[in-house]
Amino acid sequence: MTAFFHRQDGALAVEQVPLARIAAEFGTPTYVYSRAALTAAYQAYAAACKGRNAQVQYAMKANSNLAVLQVFAKLGAGFDIVSGGELKRVLAAGGDARKVVFSGVGKSAAEMELALSHDVRCFNVESIPELDRLNEVAGRVGKRARVSLRVNPDVDAKTHPYISTGLKGNKFGIAFEDVLPTYRAAAALPHLEVTGIDCHIGSQITEVEPYLEALDKVLDVVEALEREGIRLEHIDVGGGLGITYTDETPPDITGFATTLLERVAARGHGHREVLFEPGRSLVGNAGVLLTQVEFLKPGAAKNFCIVDAAMNDLARPAMYEAYHRIEPVALRDAQPVTYDIVGPVCESGDWLGRDRALALEPGDLLAVMSAGAYGFTMSSNYNTRPRAAEVMVDCANVHLVRERELVEDLFRDERLLQD
Ligand SMILES: *Cc1c(COP(=O)(O)O)cnc(C)c1O
Numbered sequence: 001m002t003a004f005f006h007r008q009d010g011a012l013a014v015e016q017v018p019l020a021r022i023a024a025e026f027g028t029p030t031y032v033y034s035r036a037a038l039t040a041a042y043q044a045y046a047a048a049c050k051g052r053n054a055q056v057q058y059a060m061k062a063n064s065n066l067a068v069l070q071v072f073a074k075l076g077a078g079f080d081i082v083s084g085g086e087l088k089r090v091l092a093a094g095g096d097a098r099k100v101v102f103s104g105v106g107k108s109a110a111e112m113e114l115a116l117s118h119d120v121r122c123f124n125v126e127s128i129p130e131l132d133r134l135n136e137v138a139g140r141v142g143k144r145a146r147v148s149l150r151v152n153p154d155v156d157a158k159t160h161p162y163i164s165t166g167l168k169g170n171k172f173g174i175a176f177e178d179v180l181p182t183y184r185a186a187a188a189l190p191h192l193e194v195t196g197i198d199c200h201i202g203s204q205i206t207e208v209e210p211y212l213e214a215l216d217k218v219l220d221v222v223e224a225l226e227r228e229g230i231r232l233e234h235i236d237v238g239g240g241l242g243i244t245y246t247d248e249t250p251p252d253i254t255g256f257a258t259t260l261l262e263r264v265a266a267r268g269h270g271h272r273e274v275l276f277e278p279g280r281s282l283v284g285n286a287g288v289l290l291t292q293v294e295f296l297k298p299g300a301a302k303n304f305c306i307v308d309a310a311m312n313d314l315a316r317p318a319m320y321e322a323y324h325r326i327e328p329v330a331l332r333d334a335q336p337v338t339y340d341i342v343g344p345v346c347e348s349g350d351w352l353g354r355d356r357a358l359a360l361e362p363g364d365l366l367a368v369m370s371a372g373a374y375g376f377t378m379s380s381n382y383n384t385r386p387r388a389a390e391v392m393v394d395c396a397n398v399h400l401v402r403e404r405e406l407v408e409d410l411f412r413d414e415r416l417l418q419d
Contacts (some may be wrong), residue, residue: 003040004040004286005037005288005367010061011331012330012367015035015393015395015396016142016396017396017398018329019288019290019365019367020365021328021386023290023292023365025081028290028291028308028365029289029290029291029309030289030290030302030388030390030404031288031289031290031371031376031388031390031391032289032290032367032390032391032393033063033287033391033401034286034393035392035394035395038072038286039075041283042071042072044253044255044257045282046257047254048254048256049274050256051194052265053090053270053271053273053274054275055078055273055274055276056076056077057077057080058077058078058080060089061086061374062079062283062374063287063372063374064086064089064376067093067392067399068392070095072282073093073095074094078096079099079100079101080100081100081101081103081104081120082102084114086117087100087102087115087313088114097118097120098119098120098121100120100121101124101198101236101275101277102115102123103124103198103200105126105171106312109137111132112133112134112145112252113140116137116141116143116145119259122234123147124150125150126149126150126172128185128412130179131192132145135189139191143190144192144193145191146195148173148196148234149182149183149186149197149198150172150174150193150200151176151179151197151198151199151217151221152173152175152199152396154176155201155214156210157201157202157240158210160186166396168341173200173378174404175311178226180225183230188403196232196234196235196372197222197232198236198275199218199236200236200239201214203240204240206249207250207251208251208259211259211260214234214238215237215263218237219264219267219269222272223234231357232364233273234273234274234275235264235273235275236274236275236277237274237275237276238275238277239277239279240274240278241281243284243285243305244370245325246360251407253281261274279410282373284370284372284374285370286372287370287371287408288368288370288371289366289368290365290367291307291313292307292308292365293346293361294308294362296361296362302339302340303337303338304339305339305340305341305342305358306342306358307341308373309343310342310343310385311343311345311347311382312345312353312381312382312385313343313375313379313385313388314368315378316374317351317353318347318350318351318377323353324352324368324369324370324371325353325368326352326356326368327367328340328358328364328367329364329365330364330365332360332361332364333359335359338360339355340353341353345383346383376388381410384407384410386404386405386406386407386409389402
């Protein structure tokens with residue numbers, strides 16, 4: 001556990017607030033975030049960036065609740081967005097569009113136009129057709145779009161295949177051998193201004209070596225372009241730094257960011273701005289999913305603990321077989337039993353944890369740990385389940401930052417046939 005999620009007289013608390021109090025006030029399932037944990041993770045990046053030309057772009061698809069964005073915006077973060085919808089969230093949270101970089105392989109013309117109208121800092125472009133579309137849209141609205149190309153450095157990030165993005169077989173980025181010709185094409189388009197280079201090799205990466213390997217390849221490109229007279233102002237090293245879910249040992253944030261910044265400087269590129277695009281490492285360990293035990297169901301092969309949160313609330317276990325630690329909110333003085341912790345959804349894949357030894361009774365509260373990233377944002381209404389409430393703890397204060405959905409909301413926009 002961390003300084004922000006800890007036990008107070010045996011009971012699990014977030015900062016100064018017992019989780020049991022949050023469950024009593026807001027019900028379950030509920031996502032609970034710690035403002036201090038969000039701030040500490042951001043400050044760990046900021047410490048490495050201090051005195052250097054570097055900027056943190058929070059990759060908001062990890063957790064796009066407006067209050068989370070607001071916390072980061074106030075700390076000075078820019079944002080890495082992957083849709084027009086995310087840009088609207090940045091604006092609604094008081095963020096600065098000029099500090100936004102727009103990533104993603106499939107930007108629509110409407111999304112480009114929206115982003116141009118708000119003067120986003122830059123578009124991370126991933127293909128020639130996308131360059132052409134952006135050039136056309138920018139010309140139509142009388143703007144010049146700042147562009148950085150996302151290159152695929154073909155390095156193995158050594159992570160889950162679904163979250164590895166920098167290998168040849170991935171849909172992401174421009175193949176390494178095509179990068180120089182694509183830059184030449186971009187530089188020749190009248191409504192584009194080439195300003196940077198970008199790469200993002202995957203997610204939940206626990207070693208720094210793949211980053212350095214990718215960075216060296218990116219810097220080679222920057223130097224080759226400079227020899228041709230194409231000058232890049234910024235180098236975006238992407239996101240993907242892993243967190244500890246159980247026994248992973250990722251590099252600490254400040255050390256990781258410092259290592260990359262030092263490599264950039266050592267190769268003579270210290271005058272260029274370095275952008276980081278962290279998602280998970282800013283929010284993952286700043287949130288838990290609070291849930292309540294509905295039933296205990298002993299069985300011959302397995303014991304099941306059925307809780308009120310499910311795969312629609314937290315998809316990572318079902319989707320990636322991801323491991324989340326599960327902690328009882330109150331500790332019982334009884335013999336632990338091994339359970340699979342499962343939800344009420346009608347799928348065998350609906351599980352949150354397997355083979356967990358816990359002493360439980362129906363009605364007990366559990367905290368699914370490390371659920372701040374790719375938790376709520378990947379949730380759905382499958383089985384017509386309203387999405388969970390979200391709460392932000394700030395010292396001794398509790399703020400409801402998203403109301404629990406109502407069932408009526410889920411089908412309000414649907415229509416019956418006339419006959
Ligand atoms: C998802 C994503 C990130 C953030 O990844 P994390 O693993 O959450 O740090 C950064 N950049 C891009 C382009 C992404 O798609």
